[in-house]
Every structure is written in structure tokens, then in C-alpha cells.
Amino acid sequence: MKSKLFYSLFILSLVCSLQVQSQENKFFPSSDLTTVGAYYYPEHWDESQWERDIKKMAEMGFEFTHFAEFAWAQLEPHEGVYDFSWLDRAVALAAKYKLKVVMCTSTATPPVWLVRKHPDILKEHENGTKMDHGARQHASFSNNYYRSYALKMIEKLAEHYGNDNRICGWQLDNEPATNVDFGQDAQNRFRNWLKEQYENIETLNKAWGTNFWSGTYSTFDEINIPNHSQWGMNLYQRLDHSRFCDYETSSFLDEQARVIRKYATPSQWITSNYIPYYDARYIGASTELDFITYTRYMIYGEHQGIGKKGYRVGEYSRIAMANDYFRPLTPIYGVMELQPGQVNWGTINSQPLPGAVRLWLWHVFAGGSKFTCTYRFRAPIYGYEQYHYGIVGPDGVTPTPGGLEYQQFIKEIQVLRDSPSAGKIPQDYQNRKTAILYDPDNTVAINNNKQTLAWNTEAHILKYYKTLKALGAPVDFIRDTMNFQQYPVIVAPAFQQMSRQTIGKLTTYVKNGGNLVMSCRTGHQNELGHLWEAKHAEPLYELIGGEIEFYDLLRTYAPDTILMDDKKYAWTTWGDILNPDEATETWASYSGDFYSGKTAVTFNHLGKGSVTYVGADSHNGKLESEVLKKLFARLNIKTENYPEGVMTDYRDGFGIAVNYSDKPYQVELPAGTEIMIGEQPLGTADVLVWKLK
Incomplete structure (x- = not known):
């Protein structure tokens, strides 16, 4: 539970x-x-x-x-x-x-x-x-x-x-x-909160795995606020x-x-x-x-x-x-x-x-x-x-x-x-609408047990997020209880704790035509944070079209590379080594260690949709970026190619571009555009606002 x-x-x-x-x-x-x-x-x-x-x-x-x-x-x-x-x-x-x-x-x-x-x-x-x-x-x-x-x-x-x-x-x-407090009221309220969540001590013991190291509790009153140090x-x-x-x-x-x-x-x-x-x-x-x-x-x-x-x-x-x-x-x-x-x-x-x-x-x-x-x-x-x-x-x-x-x-x-009417939102912009599947509880769980000090959950997510914004995609961060079907593409980066219900929902989404991107550390544990009593991450195998044989963590002073389309990408922090099914495409492979030639990135057709699994966390996000670009091209979804620091969004019928970069940028606007605020090219710390008639 x-x-x-x-x-x-x-x-x-x-x-x-x-x-x-x-x-x-x-x-x-x-x-x-x-x-x-x-x-x-x-x-x-x-x-x-x-x-x-x-x-x-x-x-x-x-x-x-x-x-x-x-x-x-x-x-x-x-x-x-x-x-x-x-x-x-x-x-x-x-x-x-x-x-x-x-x-x-x-x-x-x-x-x-x-x-x-x-x-x-x-x-x-x-x-x-x-x-x-x-x-x-x-x-x-x-x-x-x-x-x-x-x-x-x-x-x-x-x-x-x-x-x-x-x-x-x-x-x-x-x-x-x-609210972090170690006072007596906090202690009592923590015990009462646990009673409400688990209802009985047996359920808590199972969820906490208290048979490990003789940690079993007989009553909720025996439980203290944990000593985090x-x-x-x-x-x-x-x-x-x-x-x-x-x-x-x-x-x-x-x-x-x-x-x-x-x-x-x-x-x-x-x-x-x-x-x-x-x-x-x-x-x-x-x-x-x-x-x-x-x-x-x-x-x-x-x-x-x-x-x-x-x-x-x-x-x-x-x-x-x-x-x-x-x-x-x-x-x-x-x-x-x-x-x-x-x-x-x-x-x-x-x-x-x-x-x-x-x-x-x-x-x-x-x-x-x-x-x-x-x-x-x-x-x-x-x-x-x-x-x-x-x-x-x-x-x-x-x-x-x-x-x-x-x-x-x-x-x-x-x-x-004062504008007499708002403009239209381009269909290409709407076609690339993307969700990032995210749960802060997952982030806390990973950060409590990183496996490598080089891991940074937020930085990992940003590698996907920044690429999506560079492609001109409108992005929503969503929870696994929300509606999936409105998004042509969903990215699930490092979604480590995943219930069978969520896996089933993602499978339905893909089979109905959705396109799912999963990154390393996704689905390795169930919703309790326990490893599956099965092959490593086995409940994902239908989705990804193959197995995850094992994972590896490198020393920061000894990175290795991944080969994709004749380009090399460095990685250190996490690598899932994949064994794809015969029908599953290999997009990238590891090099430089005993598993050289093994698969790092896969693409699997499932029903009417697809699943892309990115097994590694690259140094600078360039691998993640190239995978997303390749995927959008494969799906015939037209994208932009904004430089780092330039972003555009639409709201209320108005397009807005902002420039955080150190260089001017000429924003390519659709035909029939009326500029409301600003001018081209878009300078550093400048803004352009327009509407499409």
C-alpha cells in the first residue's frame, strides 16, 4: 500500500x-x-x-x-x-x-x-x-x-x-x-499519522521491510521520528x-x-x-x-x-x-x-x-x-x-x-x-505538446538512496525538459493520476517507484497511439520502493520491448561513452544495460567497458504507439537531446530549433518569445503575424509578443 x-x-x-x-x-x-x-x-x-x-x-x-x-x-x-x-x-x-x-x-x-x-x-x-x-x-x-x-x-x-x-x-x-520538528508533539503526531496511513502495524512492517536488521515493531507507540544522521x-x-x-x-x-x-x-x-x-x-x-x-x-x-x-x-x-x-x-x-x-x-x-x-x-x-x-x-x-x-x-x-x-x-x-481580438495558436505548436511524468515523492526516495554521489535527480530531468523547450514544445508536469491521452508524447525521467497500475495505464496509453520516453532508473521499484520480486524491472519489459540485464555506475574520473548515429556521448552516473527483443530497434550502444556493444537506447513499437528507453544519464544532456530530436522526427512532429536560452510559448492567443542567451536571435514567425511588443532580432533580456491572424 x-x-x-x-x-x-x-x-x-x-x-x-x-x-x-x-x-x-x-x-x-x-x-x-x-x-x-x-x-x-x-x-x-x-x-x-x-x-x-x-x-x-x-x-x-x-x-x-x-x-x-x-x-x-x-x-x-x-x-x-x-x-x-x-x-x-x-x-x-x-x-x-x-x-x-x-x-x-x-x-x-x-x-x-x-x-x-x-x-x-x-x-x-x-x-x-x-x-x-x-x-x-x-x-x-x-x-x-x-x-x-x-x-x-x-x-x-x-x-x-x-x-x-x-x-x-x-x-x-x-x-x-x-515542517521538520523533533519535539514531543511532533513525535506523537507522527505516530498518529502512521496509524491513519497504515491502519495496523503489520501493514507498516511489510511496507517498511522491518524484518531486515531486526527492525520489526509491535505497536505504533514504539516508533520514533527517525534519526536522519x-x-x-x-x-x-x-x-x-x-x-x-x-x-x-x-x-x-x-x-x-x-x-x-x-x-x-x-x-x-x-x-x-x-x-x-x-x-x-x-x-x-x-x-x-x-x-x-x-x-x-x-x-x-x-x-x-x-x-x-x-x-x-x-x-x-x-x-x-x-x-x-x-x-x-x-x-x-x-x-x-x-x-x-x-x-x-x-x-x-x-x-x-x-x-x-x-x-x-x-x-x-x-x-x-x-x-x-x-x-x-x-x-x-x-x-x-x-x-x-x-x-x-x-x-x-x-x-x-x-x-x-x-x-x-x-x-x-x-x-x-486593448487588442481587438486574440490570435490563433499554430497547430504545429499544439501537435508537439508533451508531458513530463513526475512525482516529488519519487525524487525524495531516489535522493535517500542515490547509489552514486554523482546522481542529481533535478539535473537529470532538466536534460529532457530543456531539450523539449528548445524544440518549441509546450510542456506540462503531470502526475500518474492525470489524463495521459491528451499528450502525443510523455517523458518519464527517473520515475523509479512505479505501481503496476501506473505501468498498466502507460501501456494502454501507448497501445492507443501515445509515445512514451522512459529514462534510466524508471520502474525499477514498486510503489512501496521495494525492488520487484522478479528479474530487474521486469514489469517494464513489454513496454520497452526487451530486458534490463543490469545497471552500472562509473567513477567520475573514468567516464565511458555511448555511440549513437556515429557520435559519442560521455556518461558516468547511471547506465541501464539493455537486451532488446528481436523486433525492438537499438538506437545507441555502450563502448569502453566489458559490455561494449550492449544496447543503451531502444525504440519499441507497441500497439499504435511507441516506447523509447534511454538507459543512461549523459554528462551534458546531449544524448537525451538527440534521442528526443530523433523521436520527434520519427513521429513526423514538426519542431523548432531554438538556441539555449530562447523560449516561446502561447497563451490567450498571443505568442511570447524571451531571450536569456548572450546573442541576438531572429525569431521565425508564421506568415500573417502581427508583432505587438518588441522588435526583431530579439536581443539579450528582450521580449517579443505577437499574434497570428
């Missing part, structure tokens, strides 16, 4: 497509295309400046603002004593200048009086030390008192603003993350603990939403903003939310980008992948925090290239986002995020370069709004 933890996520994904149109019309009129907002913290500034600031925000074209995210100490200065008067005045000023307000719950920053009176609410580390007041996200979602007391504060806030038509929506917490701890116990930690986050958000829902008008939406961690199961798992949003910062020293100065533009896949990952999980999505300029908290806080902020805004829009908000309107002059840019500088008046680029984007969106 696979854990029931995220069954709710799967149900949500099934109904998302039915909800999209109604949610758009209910919360965000389709004619608006998108809307733009900015965070504002009235409690940070002298009240005499509030009206000047909010008026300036409206004059720059912003349509909503964002209050009370970290203001619990101001909302409840003493236990049970609430003060909303200052916030009422701020909301009134926003309404005066026709700005809607996103109201936030302040659960990321409990007040010091609560922490000192109830120190047990603080997260406890594995070594027994505790976090303390003075930062954020230091209270534990697994502490029973904290959960209940936070809901009291949220209920007061919702009671006050839930029937207020100046409030357009609610943000729960801020960038909620996996202790060598050899039960892999499945660790995996379930990480699932539980994610559940604590998603369930706490659901509890908040249910409280707000008692008071909120139907026109007020409820969301939370997530950092796009691709091993986080809580993203999309809170079924009480109307939709989900993400946070994205592009320039903070961690990503080189393309070319010598690419770090000023950012890694081109970061917004694209977040768009394509979030969109299928939720009826609609937005971006709650997008970088306005230079930040302060990275390893090297460089200035973005002029035009980069506008580029990011358009890239967010290209994926289908219904709104974009930025942190923050005014640059802070004190606190941990001092030196972080805002839309205006520390004087509170002068627009920053990023602020001017936000203003430019807002004006350009109005050009699209």
Missing part, C-alpha cells in the same frame, strides 16, 4: 481542468489577461507617508497590494488583545486609490510574548536545540498549541475582513516549507517521516483556509505562495485553497546563466519550469513574489541586466499566470533584508530600474488588453 498522504492532491488534479474557466471568471476576468501588484508593509513606515506611497503605487499602474504578512505582533500586541485599526486605515487608503488588497495570515512570525509564554511552540532540532524568536518560520506546525492559537488569531482577522469587498484574496503564511536508518521510515513533515505543512494551510472560509465572501480567493522545490509534496496538496502561487528570485549568486554576464539575467529554465510545474496542479496560478531588482540575501547580490526584470515578468505571463506580485514596493531601510531593492528606493519616492520595468510591463499588458 502506498501512503495515502497525498491522495487529496490526486483528486485535486483530476478536477483542475473543470475548474479553470469558472475560477478565471470568478476571480480574474479573462479580458484582464493578468494583473500586477506589490507588497507593502504599513507597519514599517511612519503613517504620514502611507498615502504618498499608496498613491505612487497606483500611479505606476499597480492594481493590488499585499498587507499584514509578518504583522502578528501589531495585530495582536498582547495575548487576546487585537488591534486592526491601523490596518483598517491602510486598507482604506488602498481603496481610495482603487487598489485591491491581498490580506495575509502572519503565521510565519509569531509575536515574542507567545514564544516566551509557550517556548514549546519552537521547532526542535534533531540534536535537541531549539529555534528562537527573532527570525521567521521558527514555530512548529506540529505543535498542537501553536496550531490552535494561530487559528484563533486567523479567525479574528477573517471575522474582521471576510465580508470586506476591498479584500480580493488571502495569502496563508509565507513561503511555507516542510544515523547511518543505516530504515529508508522507508525516513521516507514516511518526510511525507509526514510535508503533510503537517499542507494540513495546517487547510485548517487556516477552513477558518477563513467561514467568513470570506465568495469573491475572496485563498492561496499560499511556495518556493518551487521539486521534492516538496505539500505543493498543491492543500485542497482547501482556490489555487496556488509561487515565489521566484533569479539573480542571487547561485546560477551562472549563459555567457560571461549571464548571471545578470539568470538561469533560463527557472521561471519556465515553475510555470509548467505549477500550472497542471491548480485551476489557475499566480506568482506572489517576483524579484524587483538587486537582492541582499544571496551569496553574491549582483545587479540584474537592464531589461531582465521585464523579461522575467513576460516569462511569467507566457506560462499562463493570472497575476504577478513583487516583494516589495518600498526598499527596506532596516532589518534582515536591508539593501533589498523595491519598486521605489529607500527615499520612498524614486523608482528603481526594476520599478520602471514593472511600470513598462503594466503599460505593455494594456496594449494586449
Whole structure:
């Protein structure tokens, strides 16, 4: 039995497509295309400046603002004593200048009086030390008192603003993350969660394989939170603990939403903003939310980008992948925090290239986002995020370069709004629509037992994802509970834990005409994470048209090569050695070791469709790229050939191209195209928007 933890996520994904149109019309009129907002913290500034600031925000074209995210100490200065008067005045000023307000719950920053009176609410580390007041996200979602007391504060806030038509929506917490706590409440809640998932201890023992190393349990009360630093701890116990930690986050958000829902008008939406961690199961798992949003910062020293100065533009896949990952999980999505300029908290806080902020805004829009908000309107002059840019500088008046680029984007969106009609979406673009089959639970399981330190799950997936975007394919990240048949091609990269039900569903998809690409480490285990009691990955053999004889892992200093169409591709991290059936085509073979000549890549006809199995993880993704190109050509699916860093998407009848590369690019547009924004050739950090008549 696979854990029931995220069954709710799967149900949500099934109904998302039915909800999209109604949610758009209910919360965000389709004619608006998108809307733009900015965070504002009235409690940070002298009240005499509030009206000047909010008026300036409206004059720059912003349509909503964002209050009370970290203001619990101001909302409840003493236990049970609430003060909303200052916030009422701020909301009134926003309404005066026709700005809607996103109201936030302040659960990321409990007040010091609560922490000192109830120190047990603080997260406890594995070594027994505790976090303390003075930062954020230091209270534990697994502490029973904290959960209940936070809901009291949220209920007061919702009671006050839930029937207020100046409030357009609610943000729960801020960038909620996996709740890891080793306190006593967390221990008890973990045991109760396990009881709910497995129902009896025998089922748990089987799932965890506790006969190994005398690990058998007699009761749930004997189970502790696993010591993650202790060598050899039960892999499945660790995996379930990480699932539980994610559940604590998603369930706490659901509890908040249910409280707000008692008071909120139907026109007020409820969301939370997530950092796009691709091993986080809580993203999309809170079924009480109307939709989900993400946070994205592009320039903070961690990503080189393309070319010598690419770090000023950012890694081109970061917004694209977040768009394509979030969109299928939720009826609609937005971006709650997008970088306005230079930040302060990275390893090297460089200035973005002029035009980069506008580029990011358009890239967010290209994926289908219904709104974009930025942190923050005014640059802070004190606190941990001092030196972080805002839309205006520390004087509170002068627009920053990023602020001017936000203003430019807002004006350009109005050009699209004023367009008499949207354009057509090219059929070739729709024909290459591709899904990446993905489950964050799989990523966590692999990362708990990599087999080689050289393995990187996200980097492996990006080799396929970046190629698909270079081919001009629209991409959705989907779960195995979603509809497969709408996609001409599905890629399943390193989908290691796979149930027979999923294998059967993929087999039906292929036999009905679908084209499946599977990579190494796919289907090697069942849904429990156990190896099959059969030949290695044997349940896949019908799909791939052959056997996987064994796998190999090389030393990083001694890579070998794969030969495909007279070209060599280096690999190290993982190689599945294949033995294809007679009717299955060999596309590539290994060289350089005792299994030289053995098959590395296969192509198998099955029913009306095909299965391509890529047995190795190449060094730089060029093998994966060539396999996908060959496959699309074999399927007679017309593709593009965009250089690295250039991507195009269509939404609402508009085509959008963005350029993160260090060279100009001439975008080949269909005949009859009307350019709405930008010009050819497309320069670095530039944007082109068009519609096809």
C-alpha cells in the first residue's frame, strides 16, 4: 500500500481542468489577461507617508497590494488583545486609490510574548536545540498549541475582513516549507499519522521491510521520528517521516483556509505562495485553497546563466519550469513574489541586466499566470533584508530600474488588453505538446538512496525538459493520476517507484497511439520502493520491448561513452544495460567497458504507439537531446530549433518569445503575424509578443 498522504492532491488534479474557466471568471476576468501588484508593509513606515506611497503605487499602474504578512505582533500586541485599526486605515487608503488588497495570515512570525509564554511552540532540532524568536518560520506546525492559537488569531482577522469587498484574496503564511520538528508533539503526531496511513502495524512492517536488521515493531507507540544522521536508518521510515513533515505543512494551510472560509465572501480567493522545490509534496496538496502561487528570485549568486554576464539575467529554465510545474496542479496560478531588482540575501547580490526584470515578468505571463506580485514596493531601510531593492528606493519616492520595468510591463499588458481580438495558436505548436511524468515523492526516495554521489535527480530531468523547450514544445508536469491521452508524447525521467497500475495505464496509453520516453532508473521499484520480486524491472519489459540485464555506475574520473548515429556521448552516473527483443530497434550502444556493444537506447513499437528507453544519464544532456530530436522526427512532429536560452510559448492567443542567451536571435514567425511588443532580432533580456491572424 502506498501512503495515502497525498491522495487529496490526486483528486485535486483530476478536477483542475473543470475548474479553470469558472475560477478565471470568478476571480480574474479573462479580458484582464493578468494583473500586477506589490507588497507593502504599513507597519514599517511612519503613517504620514502611507498615502504618498499608496498613491505612487497606483500611479505606476499597480492594481493590488499585499498587507499584514509578518504583522502578528501589531495585530495582536498582547495575548487576546487585537488591534486592526491601523490596518483598517491602510486598507482604506488602498481603496481610495482603487487598489485591491491581498490580506495575509502572519503565521510565519509569531509575536515574542507567545514564544516566551509557550517556548514549546519552537521547532526542535534533531540534536535537541531549539529555534528562537527573532527570525521567521521558527514555530512548529506540529505543535498542537501553536496550531490552535494561530487559528484563533486567523479567525479574528477573517471575522474582521471576510465580508470586506476591498479584500480580493488571502495569502496563508509565507513561503511555507516542510515542517521538520523533533519535539514531543511532533513525535506523537507522527505516530498518529502512521496509524491513519497504515491502519495496523503489520501493514507498516511489510511496507517498511522491518524484518531486515531486526527492525520489526509491535505497536505504533514504539516508533520514533527517525534519526536522519544515523547511518543505516530504515529508508522507508525516513521516507514516511518526510511525507509526514510535508503533510503537517499542507494540513495546517487547510485548517487556516477552513477558518477563513467561514467568513470570506465568495469573491475572496485563498492561496499560499511556495518556493518551487521539486521534492516538496505539500505543493498543491492543500485542497482547501482556490489555487496556488509561487515565489521566484533569479539573480542571487547561485546560477551562472549563459555567457560571461549571464548571471545578470539568470538561469533560463527557472521561471519556465515553475510555470509548467505549477500550472497542471491548480485551476489557475499566480506568482506572489517576483524579484524587483538587486537582492541582499544571496551569496553574491549582483545587479540584474537592464531589461531582465521585464523579461522575467513576460516569462511569467507566457506560462499562463493570472497575476504577478513583487516583494516589495518600498526598499527596506532596516532589518534582515536591508539593501533589498523595491519598486521605489529607500527615499520612498524614486523608482528603481526594476520599478520602471514593472511600470513598462503594466503599460505593455494594456496594449494586449486593448487588442481587438486574440490570435490563433499554430497547430504545429499544439501537435508537439508533451508531458513530463513526475512525482516529488519519487525524487525524495531516489535522493535517500542515490547509489552514486554523482546522481542529481533535478539535473537529470532538466536534460529532457530543456531539450523539449528548445524544440518549441509546450510542456506540462503531470502526475500518474492525470489524463495521459491528451499528450502525443510523455517523458518519464527517473520515475523509479512505479505501481503496476501506473505501468498498466502507460501501456494502454501507448497501445492507443501515445509515445512514451522512459529514462534510466524508471520502474525499477514498486510503489512501496521495494525492488520487484522478479528479474530487474521486469514489469517494464513489454513496454520497452526487451530486458534490463543490469545497471552500472562509473567513477567520475573514468567516464565511458555511448555511440549513437556515429557520435559519442560521455556518461558516468547511471547506465541501464539493455537486451532488446528481436523486433525492438537499438538506437545507441555502450563502448569502453566489458559490455561494449550492449544496447543503451531502444525504440519499441507497441500497439499504435511507441516506447523509447534511454538507459543512461549523459554528462551534458546531449544524448537525451538527440534521442528526443530523433523521436520527434520519427513521429513526423514538426519542431523548432531554438538556441539555449530562447523560449516561446502561447497563451490567450498571443505568442511570447524571451531571450536569456548572450546573442541576438531572429525569431521565425508564421506568415500573417502581427508583432505587438518588441522588435526583431530579439536581443539579450528582450521580449517579443505577437499574434497570428
